[in-house]
Amino acid sequence: MITHSIRRRLVIGSAAITATALALAGCGRSEETPSGGSQATTTVSEGPATGNLTVWAMGTEGENLPKLMQQFQQANPGVKVSVTPIPWDSAHNKFTTAITAQTLPDAAMVGTTWMGEFADLGALDPTPQGFDNESFYPGALDTTKVGGTQYGVPWYVETRLVYYRKDLATKAGITEPPTDWDGLKAMAKAMKEKAGAKYGINLQPGGSGSWQTVMPFAWSAGANLTNEDQKEFTFDTPEMVEGLRYYQSFFTEKLAGTDLPPNQTEAQFVNGQVPMFISGPWMAGSVAKLGGDAIKPNIGVFEIPKNKTSTSFVGGSNFVVFKTSKNKDSAWKLVKFLSDPKTQAAWFKMSSDLPAVKSTWEDPSIASDPLLPVFGKQLESAKAPPAVVNWEQVANAFDTEIEKMAKAGQSAEDTAKATQTQATSIGTGS
Amino acid sequence: MRRTWWIYLIGVLGLVAVAAPFAWMVLGSFKTQGELLRVPPTWWPEQPTGQNYADLFSKANFPRYFLNSTLVALAVTAGNLTFCSMIGYALAKLRFKGRNALFVLVMATLMIPGMVTFVPLFVLVTNAGMANSYPGLILPFLVSPFGVFLMRQFFSGLPDDLMDAGRVDGSSELGIFARIMLPLTRPALATLGILTFLGSWNNFLWPLVIAQTENMYTLPVALALYSKGQNAQNFGLLMAGAVVVVVPVLVMFLVFQRHVTKGIAITGIK
Numbered sequence: 001m002i003t004h005s006i007r008r009r010l011v012i013g014s015a016a017i018t019a020t021a022l023a024l025a026g027c028g029r030s031e032e033t034p035s036g037g038s039q040a041t042t043t044v045s046e047g048p049a050t051g052n053l054t055v056w057a058m059g060t061e062g063e064n065l066p067k068l069m070q071q072f073q074q075a076n077p078g079v080k081v082s083v084t085p086i087p088w089d090s091a092h093n094k095f096t097t098a099i100t101a102q103t104l105p106d107a108a109m110v111g112t113t114w115m116g117e118f119a120d121l122g123a124l125d126p127t128p129q130g131f132d133n134e135s136f137y138p139g140a141l142d143t144t145k146v147g148g149t150q151y152g153v154p155w156y157v158e159t160r161l162v163y164y165r166k167d168l169a170t171k172a173g174i175t176e177p178p179t180d181w182d183g184l185k186a187m188a189k190a191m192k193e194k195a196g197a198k199y200g201i202n203l204q205p206g207g208s209g210s211w212q213t214v215m216p217f218a219w220s221a222g223a224n225l226t227n228e229d230q231k232e233f234t235f236d237t238p239e240m241v242e243g244l245r246y247y248q249s250f251f252t253e254k255l256a257g258t259d260l261p262p263n264q265t266e267a268q269f270v271n272g273q274v275p276m277f278i279s280g281p282w283m284a285g286s287v288a289k290l291g292g293d294a295i296k297p298n299i300g301v302f303e304i305p306k307n308k309t310s311t312s313f314v315g316g317s318n319f320v321v322f323k324t325s326k327n328k329d330s331a332w333k334l335v336k337f338l339s340d341p342k343t344q345a346a347w348f349k350m351s352s353d354l355p356a357v358k359s360t361w362e363d364p365s366i367a368s369d370p371l372l373p374v375f376g377k378q379l380e381s382a383k384a385p386p387a388v389v390n391w392e393q394v395a396n397a398f399d400t401e402i403e404k405m406a407k408a409g410q411s412a413e414d415t416a417k418a419t420q421t422q423a424t425s426i427g428t429g430s
Numbered sequence: 431m432r433r434t435w436w437i438y439l440i441g442v443l444g445l446v447a448v449a450a451p452f453a454w455m456v457l458g459s460f461k462t463q464g465e466l467l468r469v470p471p472t473w474w475p476e477q478p479t480g481q482n483y484a485d486l487f488s489k490a491n492f493p494r495y496f497l498n499s500t501l502v503a504l505a506v507t508a509g510n511l512t513f514c515s516m517i518g519y520a521l522a523k524l525r526f527k528g529r530n531a532l533f534v535l536v537m538a539t540l541m542i543p544g545m546v547t548f549v550p551l552f553v554l555v556t557n558a559g560m561a562n563s564y565p566g567l568i569l570p571f572l573v574s575p576f577g578v579f580l581m582r583q584f585f586s587g588l589p590d591d592l593m594d595a596g597r598v599d600g601s602s603e604l605g606i607f608a609r610i611m612l613p614l615t616r617p618a619l620a621t622l623g624i625l626t627f628l629g630s631w632n633n634f635l636w637p638l639v640i641a642q643t644e645n646m647y648t649l650p651v652a653l654a655l656y657s658k659g660q661n662a663q664n665f666g667l668l669m670a671g672a673v674v675v676v677v678p679v680l681v682m683f684l685v686f687q688r689h690v691t692k693g694i695a696i697t698g699i700k
Contacts, residue, residue, distance in 0.1 A: 054642075059659045063489075084643050087654035090635055097639045101553045103561055105642075111660075158661075267467055282661045290464045 042128045049330035050078035054105035056095075059088045061109055061156075061317070064351045071346065072337050079330060099123045106325040107334055109155060109317045112143035116387040118320070119146035120429065125321040126151055128332055131339065139314035139382040140356045146387045147230070152320030153339045156353035158280040159312045159375055159382045160216055161301040163287075165275035168195040169300070177302035181217075181246055184305040188255040191275050200255040202265050202277035203247065206403020211395050212313050213278050214402055216304045218243025219311035219383050226386045231428060233394065236420035242307070244405060244412035251406045258407045266290045278304075280315070281354055281375055301371050303378045314382035316356065354379075389429030397422040452676075459483070459669035466665045482670035486656075494645055495652040500678070502567045502637070502648060503630040509572035510626040511619055517573070518581025519607055523593065533582065540575040552639055562642035571630060577622050584618035585611065620689035627682050631675075649675050 049072075057065045062085025069081040084105070086094055092114060098104045099121050110118060118124050127150040133141055140154035162184070164177070172190035188200025204210040215225070223239035226232060234240070250256035260268065266283070268274040270291040277283070288296050304312045319338055321331040337343055344355035345363040354375060355361060361376045385391050401419045404410040410418075458466055460478040486492060520526075521533050551570055560566035588611060596606040612619075637648040647655070653675065657668035 059655065062655070082643065084641075085655055087638065087651060088658050088660055089654040090638055093635060094639050097549055097552050100549050101556045103556050103642070264467075280661060282659075286662055290467050292464070 042126075044128050044130050044332045044336060045329050048076040048078055049333040050076070051080075051327045051330055053079060053081045053107065053327060053331055053334060055081055055083045055334070056086050056105045056108040057083060058086050058091050058109055058111075058317075061351060061353065062086055064347075067350055068338075068343070068347055071343070072334060075337070076330075076333070079334075081334065096121075102324050104322040104324050106327055106331040107319060107321045110152065110320050111317055112140075112154075112315055112384060112387075113391060115143055115151060115318060115320075116146050116389045116391060116429070119149070119151050119387070120389045123322055123324075124151035125323045125325065125328060127153060131336065135339075135341070135357050135359060137314065137356060137358060137379045137382070139379065139384050140316060143314070143316075143384045143387055144318050152318045153335055154356035155317050155319040155338060156347070156351075157314055157316035157356045157379060157382075158282070158354055159314050159378050160212065160278050160280055161303060161312065161374060161378055162201075162305070163269065163277050163279060163283060164191075164300050164302070165195075165269065165272065165298050166300040167298045168197065168272055168275040171195045177300065178305050179303075179310075180306050181220075185249070185253075185255070188250065188276060189253075192255060195275065196272065197275050198268075198273045199257040199260070200274075200276060201250060202260070202268060202274040203250055203256040203406075205251065205256070205258040205406035206399060207262070208396075208399055210402045210406075211398045212315075214243065214247050214398075215383075215385075216278070216312045217246050217307075219313075220304055220307045220309050221246070222308045226388070226428065230386045230388055233420060233423035233428065235398070235423055236416045241412045241416045244402075244415050246307075247402075248405050248412055252409070270295055281352075281372070284371055285352075299371065301374050303374060309381060310378070312378045312382045314379060314384045316354070386428070390426050391428075393426050394423045397426065455669050455672055455676075459666065459673050461666060461669075463664065463666050466669075482666040483674075485667055486670050486674065489656050491645060492652070495647050495649050496674075498567075498637075498646060499631060499648040499650075501564065503627050505564075505568045506571045506630040507623055507627045509568070510574055510577045511623055513573040514577030514581045514622060515612060515615065515619065516607075517578045518583075519585050519611060521578070521582045522585035523588075523590070523611070536575050536578050540579060548635070555640065561640055562646050564646075566640045567637055567646070567648075570636070571633075574626070577626065580618055580622055581615065584615050588614055616689050620686040624683055624686045628679060631679055 055065065055069075056062070062083060065083045065085075069083060073079055073081060092111075095104075095108075095110070095114070095118065099118065104123065115124075127144070131153055133150075133153075136154045137157060139159075140157045141150075144150050144152050144154060162177075164187070168191060169175075169177075169187070172187070172193075172195040174187050174190055178184045178187050184201075191197045191200040204213050215223075218240050221239045221242040223237055223243055224234050227234055251258060257274070260274065265274075265277050265279070266287050267290060269277060269287055284299055284301075287299055304310045319335050321328055321335060325331050338347070339357060341355075341357050341360045344357045344360040345365065347353060348355055348360065348363070349365060354372070355366075358380075361367065361373070366372050366376070385395070398419050401410070401415045401422075404418075405412065405415040457473065457475060459482050460475045460480070461472070462477065462479055462481070465472055465476060517536075521529060521536070555561065555566050555570060560569065592610055592614075593606050596610050601609065632650060633648070634650045634654065637646075638651045638654075641647050641651065649671075653668065653671040657664045657671060
């Protein structure tokens with residue numbers, strides 16, 4: 001009775017939840033990998049959306065989305081959208097279980113790093129024609145592409161910049177934010193020597209997600225995580241080593257600390273202990289919440305300093321339609337509505353999620369903000385990790401090697417080699 | 431008295447170790463996010479605020495989540511007390527063919543980690559049309575192999591003479607179980623009750639996965655939803671939520687724990 005495909009989904013679904021995920025998810029796939037072809041041929045029909053639509057969205061997005069859906073329902077009187085907010089904790093489990101049991105909603109918000117896995121499980125519907133892909137940031141658009149096929153569209157984005165204390169920078173004699181690697185190093189040094197900081201800059205010395213701070217430097221040095229067709233990892237390259245060596249030098253020169261308590265980035269920034277860090281747009285809010293009105297005018301951001309390029313990390317979420325949906329046509333109309341520049345602006349005002357559509361950034365609510373336009377500029381060249389099935393696993397291995405490099409003095413060359421060896425044995429999974 | 435001071439010392443140290451995190455949680459629920467993140471941390475809230483609680487109860491449907499959690503936990507507890515004691519009694523005291531094989535089977539299911547059966551169970555429940563419903567939340571947990579094991583072991587310790595006495599006096603088999611044997615297992619029932627209630631009350635993954643709409647969420651799921659974002663956490667809200675979640679469990683424990691000790695003293699013929 002149980003067909004091969006159901007059994008396969010059972011295996012992968014269980015695996016994703018249990019600790020054996022690492023071993024099993026790698027070998028289950030293959031036959032069902034979506035067939036090639038760059039863009040699906042189906043198109044979204046004209047006319048308003050109709051029927052019932054169920055939508056999943058995580059966290060605050062899930063809380064705020066019903067407000068936006070009212071606008072959609074006004075424009076399409078025949079449709080009823082019910083939004084289920086999903087906690088970020090275990091949201092991934094909820095999706096993989098639902099994929100296994102085929103109890104998916106019509107459309108959902110999906111984290112950019114899950115795209116490869118979900119597409120490989122055959123859960124996502126390829127994006128039909130009629131979407132203006134030119135309107136999105138290219139780095140964000142790349143996160144929707146798995147093996148040459150596009151699934152869903154970028155919904156909102158975030159990228160990483162260097163944050164700094166303006167007042168302390170002045171004290172350290174820095175008048176212009178640095179634009180190159182030497183400049184950043186000099187600034188961190190000045191912060192430490194002249195502005196009384198314990199460390200010049202807060203860099204994550206390994207641990208979960210530290211690759212997101214390392215890769216902007218490596219990307220800027222010209223490194224890539226995979227080769228062109230995303231089949232092989234390319235960690236062991238001179239460019240990657242250059243990025244890693246630069247990152248490590250902050251630790252060896254005592255400009256960044258390995259002895260700081262974790263999760264205190266905001267506090268250390270506010271009390272001047274560590275007046276610089278690299279992070280995303282949400283940190284401006286967290287710092288202001290902690291430091292109050294006094295800190296607000298002193299928060300400054302600048303783009304990732306340039307080596308060959310200035311290339312940061314792009315994250316965020318995509319909006320997808322699931323293959324199992326019985327109302328795909330209307331679901332795609334909803335996705336289209338969400339990626340409309342006007343909707344994107346309205347959504348920014350409700351959620352402060354940064355729009356994935358470039359033209360929305362001209363909206364006065366964003367353009368007049370003191371910090372946001374810098375994010376917009378960085379986003380134009382920002383890159384995403386490859387949408388391959390095993391990326392999260394490889395990222396974990398990378399994080400561990402980064403920790404060895406920052407804390408135990410493992411050389412940049414050895415770090416690159418060790419990561420490459422592990423990444424090759426894990427494989428891309430596609 | 432002279433030599434017992436160190437017993438008190440150990441007791442006080444233990445109490446501090448156990449109670450301090452609770453005190454921190456309760457106090458933390460009255461702090462602002464800024465104060466919670468401050469280094470060095472503060473113990474007493476500097477500017478006590480009720481905002482976290484106000485946020486908590488204004489966020490969507492908190493009474494509904496509370497109701498869901500309570501309903502599910504009570505139903506699961508009642509089910510476990512009823513069925514586990516019945517099966518435990520049968521396995522311990524009634525003689526029938528295949529009794530031991532049955533017991534081994536129950537024990538075997540105890541050895542399988544829940545995570546392994548998670549997805550198949552979900553598929554089963556969904557195919558039975560119970561996704562997003564109370565039966566879906568309750569039914570899979572109505573009886574637990576651990577409960578059966580606990581009750582069987584306890585019934586085994588009760589003397590058969592009590593049953594014989596009941597039979598001589600003309601009681602029915604059901605009467606012997608319900609009127610004579612079951613009341614004697616009160617400490618075991620209390621233990622099972624507390625453990626089951628706690629397990630169900632704190633269960634996170636199953637309600638998250640089985641609930642398809644927000645109005646079927648239980649407290650832990652709702653708490654995770656509202657206090658944790660993709661990149662930032664609202665610690666104040668999390669603390670306030672944790673306090674609200676913990677209170678019913680404490681009450682439950684206080685109600686049941688009296689029976690745990692009381693029962694031992696009144697067990698049967700010796």
